[in-house]
Amino acid sequence: MKSIRFFSLCAAALGFSAAHAQTIDGQRDAGYTDVAVQNTETGFGDSNLGLIDKANGSELDRFSYVRTATDLYIFIGGNLENGPSVYQKVAIFFDSIPGGYNRLPQDLPDIDFNRLIRMGDDGSGNGLTFDAGFEADHYIGFVNGGDPVGVFVNYAQIETIGNGGVAYYMGSTFPGSNGFLDGGNNPFGVAGTIDNSNTAGVPGGFGSDPGNGATVTTGIEIRIPLGQLGSPTGPIKICAFVHSDGLDFLSNQVLKGIGGGDNLADPRFVNFSSISGDQYVVIPPPAAPETIAPDALTLQRGQIISGTIADLATDNNVALRLKKFFVANPVEPFVWGTLQGTTSILTPSSVTFRVKSRMVTGGQFRQELEQWNWNTSSYENLLNTNPFNTVYGTRESVASPATGKVNGSGRLQARIRTFPNGISANPLPEVDWDLVNWIVNP
Numbered sequence: 553m554k555s556i557r558f559f560s561l562c563a564a565a566l567g568f569s570a571a572h573a574q575t576i577d578g579q580r581d582a583g584y585t586d587v588a589v590q591n592t593e594t595g596f597g598d599s600n601l602g603l604i605d606k607a608n609g610s611e612l613d614r615f616s617y618v619r620t621a622t623d624l625y626i627f628i629g630g631n632l633e634n635g636p637s638v639y640q641k642v643a644i645f646f647d648s649i650p651g652g653y654n655r656l657p658q659d660l661p662d663i664d665f666n667r668l669i670r671m672g673d674d675g676s677g678n679g680l681t682f683d684a685g686f687e688a689d690h691y692i693g694f695v696n697g698g699d700p701v702g703v704f705v706n707y708a709q710i711e712t713i714g715n716g717g718v719a720y721y722m723g724s725t726f727p728g729s730n731g732f733l734d735g736g737n738n739p740f741g742v743a744g745t746i747d748n749s750n751t752a753g754v755p756g757g758f759g760s761d762p763g764n765g766a767t768v769t770t771g772i773e774i775r776i777p778l779g780q781l782g783s784p785t786g787p788i789k790i791c792a793f794v795h796s797d798g799l800d801f802l803s804n805q806v807l808k809g810i811g812g813g814d815n816l817a818d819p820r821f822v823n824f825s826s827i828s829g830d831q832y833v834v835i836p837p838p839a840a841p842e843t844i845a846p847d848a849l850t851l852q853r854g855q856i857i858s859g860t861i862a863d864l865a866t867d868n869n870v871a872l873r874l875k876k877f878f879v880a881n882p883v884e885p886f887v888w889g890t891l892q893g894t895t896s897i898l899t900p901s902s903v904t905f906r907v908k909s910r911m912v913t914g915g916q917f918r919q920e921l922e923q924w925n926w927n928t929s930s931y932e933n934l935l936n937t938n939p940f941n942t943v944y945g946t947r948e949s950v951a952s953p954a955t956g957k958v959n960g961s962g963r964l965q966a967r968i969r970t971f972p973n974g975i976s977a978n979p980l981p982e983v984d985w986d987l988v989n990w991i992v993n994p
């Protein structure tokens with residue numbers, strides 16, 4: 553099936569891609585990437601209910617993410633125990649910007665009925681301590697409990713604590729919902745929910761686990777607009793763990809895991825730097841799209857009047873000028889060029905072939921852009937511009953998904969053809985190609 557769409561140049565430059573289609577519902581979508589699998593059995597009970605809303609145990613089985621230019625999606629497979637008066641919680645700490653706290657200090661912002669302070673220093677020099685190099689800036693508290701089961705989300709800005717701190721309740725929803733948080737303060741539009749139906753993953757206990765969480769596809773799913781995290785552009789470190797309603801008892805369910813062992817108990821005395829390995833995951837920034845200029849041109853029809861292939865690399869109105877040379881049939885293209893280039897992105901989510909061009913001589917013409925599919929040995933993603941006239945325009949043939957558009961050597965191929973479509977003011981019409989390139993999105 554041919555897929556033709558116009559993307560604005562801005563959207564293409566930012567690397568937006570149709571490949572990122574996460575639906576907030578507590579189920580892991582195919583686009584997620586894993587950054588951690590639990591290595592510790594759960595000391596907070598192994599849920600065996602299999603219900604979307606209710607769970608009789610808590611575990612964090614795997615941590616997956618999708619990061620776009622605007623949003624971070626996180627999926628934490630597992631369960632959170634709940635009941636009419638049971639509210640178990642996941643604390644999610646983010647190190648997303650410079651500064652922040654490696655050890656949680658006194659006077660943390662007032663959130664969750666002022667329980668967040670229970671993890672910080674009590675004045676004697678303790679306080680939950682992260683691994684070296686992790687300096688927390690933001691906190692999201694994900695809570696479920698009650699009957700019917702509700703989901704409640706809290707937020708605190710840790711890095712501004714010296715200025716009094718910022719914290720707010722973001723709102724509530726229900727298990728299996730679309731994650732819309734109702735009734736709170738949610739300036740950036742965070743959305744999240746839980747699907748509690750997992751009965752697999754890690755078993756109950758305190759031993760190490762070989763990775764049973766790797767196949768869990770239900771749990772906590774949250775979309776976080778990056779503005780909520782200070783608009784980071786670099787890596788984002790995240791430490792997540794299950795703890796009790798009072799925020800005064802930490803489980804052994806931490807991601808990354810603790811490598812087997814008992815519940816960690818009072819968070820004030822927990823020091824992740826004294827536990828082997830990193831008790832956090834790292835979300836890399838989204839890879840940048842590549843812009844690829846052609847390095848090879850084969851003219852099937854027409855001849856070069858002026859310029860070279862190098863002129864195609866720059867949008868400067870200095871064009872490669874082509875002219876009708878010999879065409880046997882008056883309905884065939886009179887200028888027809890095949891272009892190639894090489895990208896380092898071998899499995900792109902989308903490929904856009906972009907051409908800024910115009911007629912030099914007047915008349916009635918049209919232009920076709922198409923991309924070569926190396927798998928099917930055929931041209932696809934036709935963009936037909938009709939009329940094609942003497943005013944410069946930039947047109948795009950968009951392949952999204954981009955199956956077959958890059959071969960195993962990173963090679964791209966596309967063609968530009970100009971056809972007569974009626975009268976011509978000149979028996980040998982001329983065409984300008986100013987800018988020709990591919991935008992390859994990871």
Ligand SMILES: [Ca+2]
Nearest residue numbers: 575577579581
């Ligand atoms: Ca989902």
Ligand SMILES: [Ca+2]
Nearest residue numbers: 649651652687
């Ligand atoms: Ca930080």
Ligand SMILES: [Ca+2]
Nearest residue numbers: 751752753754
């Ligand atoms: Ca389990």
Ligand SMILES: [Ca+2]
Nearest residue numbers: 824825827829
């Ligand atoms: Ca550690």
